[in-house]
Amino acid sequence: MQSLSVRLVIVVLFVQLLFVTSALAQTQRLTDVEAAFNAIPSRPSIYHFQNTTFKPPKGGHLQGIQGWEESGREYIIITAGSAHFSYYVEASLSPDGRVTKLQRLLHKPYRHAGGNQWCEGRVAVGVEDNFAKDKSQVLLINVRDTSATAPVQKIIERSGTYKRSTAGATGFTTFNNGYLIAVADWDSRNIDFYYSKAGSPLHFDSIATFHARDKSDWCVYQNINLLTDSSGKIFLIGFGKKEGKSCAELFRLGFQNGVVQMAAISTRYFDCRKGASFRYGAGSAVRNNQLLLYSCQRSLKKKNAVNLFGDW
Numbered sequence: 001m002q003s004l005s006v007r008l009v010i011v012v013l014f015v016q017l018l019f020v021t022s023a024l025a026q027t028q029r030l031t032d033v034e035a036a037f038n039a040i041p042s043r044p045s046i047y048h049f050q051n052t053t054f055k056p057p058k059g060g061h062l063q064g065i066q067g068w069e070e071s072g073r074e075y076i077i078i079t080a081g082s083a084h085f086s087y088y089v090e091a092s093l094s095p096d097g098r099v100t101k102l103q104r105l106l107h108k109p110y111r112h113a114g115g116n117q118w119c120e121g122r123v124a125v126g127v128e129d130n131f132a133k134d135k136s137q138v139l140l141i142n143v144r145d146t147s148a149t150a151p152v153q154k155i156i157e158r159s160g161t162y163k164r165s166t167a168g169a170t171g172f173t174t175f176n177n178g179y180l181i182a183v184a185d186w187d188s189r190n191i192d193f194y195y196s197k198a199g200s201p202l203h204f205d206s207i208a209t210f211h212a213r214d215k216s217d218w219c220v221y222q223n224i225n226l227l228t229d230s231s232g233k234i235f236l237i238g239f240g241k242k243e244g245k246s247c248a249e250l251f252r253l254g255f256q257n258g259v260v261q262m263a264a265i266s267t268r269y270f271d272c273r274k275g276a277s278f279r280y281g282a283g284s285a286v287r288n289n290q291l292l293l294y295s296c297q298r299s300l301k302k303k304n305a306v307n308l309f310g311d312w
Contacts, residue, residue, distance in 0.1 A: 029228055029230040030286055030291060031229065031289075033235045034265055034266060037248075037291055039290070039291075040270075040290075040310055042268070042271055043309075044307035045307075045308045045309075047093045048097050048305055049093060049097030049306065050302060050303055050304070051303075057083070059111075061080065062079075062280055062298060063079050063081065063114050063168075064079045064116035064170075065077070065116075065283045066118040066285065067093070067283070067294050067306075073094060074093040074094045075090060076296075078281055079114065079115070079123075083111065084107065086104070086106050086111055089101065090102075090143070099300075103150065105141075106137070110127040110128065110129060110137060111127075111129070111131075113127045114167060115169035115224060115282070115283070116223075117171050117284075118285070120174070122140045124139070124141075124171075125139055126139075126170045126183055128168060133186060134159060134166075135158065135160075136165060136166050136183075137167070138156035138183060139154055156181065156204050163187075164190065166185045168185065168186060171224045171236060172226060173227060175226075179202065180193060180195055180234065181194040184224050188219075188224065189218070191209065191262075192208075193260055194207065208258055219241075219247060221238035222241075222279055222282065234253040235251065237250055239282035241279040242267075243269075246270045246271075247267065247268070247270075248267075248278065248282070249264065249268075250267075251264055252265055270295070273305075274305035275297040276295040276296050280297060280298045281295060282294065282295045288311075292311075294307065294308055
């Protein structure tokens with residue numbers, strides 16, 4: 001007969017295996033990112049969710065949106081800022097669309113939570129001082145923690161030069177047996193890349209920076225997302241407004257000796273509706289070997305609409 005301690009070890013290992021399997025099952029990789037990007041329909045499906053429980057904070061606006069599936073239900077997380085604190089909203093989209101959580105992140109001066117990205121059950125988001133524009137933090141939110149006041153983990157701290165130390169948009173993906181974070185500063189003029197080996201806790205180190213050169217042709221990205229394909233290559237999607245339209249641009253990334261190259265691949269325009277725009281909240285997800293895009297409106301209301309480009 002097995003001893004109690006041996007049985008406890010087996011149970012713990014089994015639970016850990018289930019967690020890892022669940023995470024890996026949701027971390028899908030595309031074989032052809034460019035083809036998947038160009039196959040996204042330009043017109044969205046509209047999904048609604050209600051907010052009858054939480055009072056929307058004053059000031060600021062919704063900034064980044066991500067979606068995922070859990071136990072047959074569709075969920076979204078939206079990060080946002082207000083006059084006094086940064087926060088995020090979680091909502092179900094199906095079968096009943098409603099806000100299930102509104103949680104504060106940090107108080108002022110870190111009142112602005114920017115674009116975010118979901119990866120293996122955690123969401124990376126930058127929160128910044130959008131007044132002084134000289135400091136920010138990158139946080140990890142555990143979306144599997146359903147408690148009313150789930151803790152967040154600070155993984156990167158930035159401070160210094162005006163507009164250069166902000167974190168208005170954040171990308172997050174698996175990379176080289178670890179994790180890659182991309183952080184865009186004010187107007188996404190510069191994008192800093194950080195890497196951490198897998199494990200707990202995560203320790204991110206700066207590995208490269210991209211500097212936009214031609215200001216006239218550079219879109220002011222409000223959200224950036226990273227994608228790792230099935231062969232390990234890295235891509236970046238920038239979301240913003242260009243020529244008065246919601247625009248998503250795809251880049252292929254290459255890292256070598258502390259330098260990152262961003263090769264432009266494709267630019268697409270999308271017909272956002274019901275007040276949604278890539279100027280506000282936008283994001284991506286990989287589901288069933290296809291690439292999906294999300295967009296939301298500027299403010300949290302009693303009745304809200306999400307644009308989904310692609311099919312679940």
